[in-house]
Amino acid sequence: MSIQLIEKKFQVVKELLSELKSISVSPMLILSIGHSTERSQVLEFHGKNYQSVWSDFLSYYKRKHLEDVPYFRIDIVTEEKRVTFQNLKELITSIKRNNYGEFNFRVEGKKKRSFLMEELAGNAILKPSKEHKVGRNLPQLSIDEQNYRGYLKRKYGIRNGKVAELENVPLFLFKTKAFYFEKDLVLPLVDYGNGNRVRAVSVQNLKAMTDLVIAQGSDYLTRQLTETGQFIYGYFPCYDQRIKGYNSVRHFSSLYALAEAADYTQDKKVWQLLTKCMQWGIRNLTSEVSGYLLVKEPLSTSVEYKLGAQATAILAIAKYSEVTGDRQFDPILKRLIVAVTDNFVTNENRTIHVLNEQLGIKEEFRIVYYDGEILFALLRAYGIFKEAKIMRICEDLMNRFIADGYEKFHDHWLSYATNELLIYKEKKQYYQFGLDNALGNIRFIEKRDTAYPTMLELLVAASKMVEKLATSEFKSSLFERPEEFLEVKNRIDLVMKKRVQHEITTGVMFPEFAQFFKQPQTIRYGFFARHDRFRMRIDDAEHFLSGLINYRLHEPEEVRSTTPS
Incomplete structure (x- = not known):
């Protein structure tokens, strides 16, 4: 030259x-x-x-x-x-x-x-x-x-x-x-x-940049699938060090995100990988116990059964069936649901989070994620089977979460679940719960300096819910004046778009940054947690992809600025 x-x-x-x-x-x-x-x-x-x-x-x-x-x-x-x-x-x-x-x-x-x-x-x-x-x-x-x-x-x-x-x-x-x-x-x-x-990631190129990150990030997550159908769990990229261990919740939730990505990009080549990943999870991460099919978490000297693992397996199978049209795992899905209703939900509609090897209670409560995950998963299963008994369980769980003030947790899975439930059952208290779940933490979400993709997931689900509320009979009973509703809608949508830009600029391993780590090709366009040694686990990819994909599928019209509340 x-x-x-x-x-x-x-x-x-x-x-x-x-x-x-x-x-x-x-x-x-x-x-x-x-x-x-x-x-x-x-x-x-x-x-x-x-x-x-x-x-x-x-x-x-x-x-x-x-x-x-x-x-x-x-x-x-x-x-x-x-x-x-x-x-x-x-x-x-x-x-x-x-x-x-x-x-x-x-x-x-x-x-x-x-x-x-x-x-x-x-x-x-x-x-x-x-x-x-x-x-x-x-x-x-x-x-x-x-x-x-x-x-x-x-x-x-x-x-x-x-x-x-x-x-x-x-x-x-x-x-x-x-x-x-x-x-x-x-x-x-x-x-x-x-x-x-x-x-540069700006208002002008945000759609294009989001699609780039989704496409390349989906390819990154696909590359983490091994020949067996198990994921590479993650990396600490400074040294190209593999993260040890594995986790049943993250296996199935990452499979769910990969199915979402295949659906969004219409990449049918990934379908066979999804099947292999599902088969590996069912073969290696489930057990027959007292006639029930349970997702297990092998520990050093024992096994435990987590509600969250049961939930993400249900969610993954439901999404797999929706995307591929393949219903071969329906019998597994039904058995997983029965195991939940018989072992993880009490007569008072309270959840039990962790069971021991004998299906006795190990921990009644471990982390709020499990509650939102199981409600969302059961609602997605209802979308497949349309069985009234599944909907009754969902409504009973939601009413319990409302009674127990779960909006204080500001959980993204509960935001997903609320929006999903409103597809089938519109009630004022569901809308109120979804609004409180999002708005009660929105100032913190707006100011959070780390990449935090679950915050984006929460806001996207809340934005979808508010869009539905715009034409609902309950809008006038929740907001005295139309201006109040528009202020809330704009507030959620503005912070949501701000989080999209923030997640991309603070948590995506663009090539211009990947080049400074030991194996750039391994990590390029993956997703990381900067403050945790640039940790890159499959669940980091899961949450980033789910948030960005759902944003692009929803993406409301431009909104005007509002004064922060």
Whole structure:
């Protein structure tokens, strides 16, 4: 490729460099390049001015024949500030969540070194204290000696580097303008805060970006299915470390999400995989106990039976039947329902969450998710069988949850269930419950800084419910004035759309971020929990996909802004 063609390809970078001529920063271009099965290499180009930096970059690009490198990113330094090592340590310890660092730093002098925030994250250079518990206390981050030394060796060939050496060298915090090059596209990267720098996700391109994430994310979840029909449970991507263990709830709920994705994308090639996954789950995760078919959770020395596992198996089979039209698992579905009604629901319509091996009560209550899951699952089963006894159970459970004030839990499964129940039975108290379940927590949902896809799921179901309420006879009894109803509807829809954009920009492993981890191809377009070591479990993919798919299937018209309540 000629220099002229290379300059044309990187015209946007050249223009930025020209704009920075009068800026008082050390001229530096940072190039991050890599292949699918390796962590990207990060190179720095320094010079007395940006003209020499640009010339060195062009020469290197042509000499190394980089036109076909799949992962390609350029950062240009636009701002910098000198700091002491003590300043740097204080900045690191002030970070409120693990992996929320949003700064780059560099070392000036004979041995120039620089570290993008993505390098710090992807190589786990900043690590929490041993006392850190995710979601419970501050991480108390510091530079990890071993990981810092290892990265210096890989990047610069420096052996036995020490963190203490940073005490006596000129240090700078710096900002960059970054571009990711994907085939013929030039994607300016946007800093969304807390270390999230990815391609632009805006109101204008939200539909297209959501569809991209659904399509690519569905492919990611499909790739997690092994030949046997079991999922790869997940990864900690810094080290390409598999997450140990397995979980019956997450197997079936992920199968449910994969069926949703196959339905949305109309990818019939996935149907055979769904069948294999269902067969594996039934064969390996269920047991015959006293004539009942129960979904089991193998523990180290025993087995337990969870209401949530029973629920997600019912939900998965119902969705599988809906999507594929294959009714081969109907007998299994009916037996799972009988096992629930006979063993997990009392005469007072209260649920029992966990049974022991002898079907005795192990825990009456473990987590509220199980209650919403079973109600939603039974309603989906009702949609298949249309049996009055299933609906009676559903109504009895819903009335119990209302009586026990379950709206205080603000649970996404209960939001799904409420909306589903209203398809068949419209009652004022169901609408009121659904409204309280969503609105009682909406300010927290709007402000939550982490990716939290279940919040999106809750709001999508609530938005569907409110759309139904718009033409219901109960609207006037729930809202004194039409303006009050519109205010609530707009509030839910606005926060829902805000969460869509937030989930995509904070929890999707876009290629421009995946390239900094050990195995980019394994994790690209997967879904992660940044504050939990970038954890990528199948249930993370499940909740992201379900939320985004249901949003796109619903997607209300544009709404006007309202004052936060």
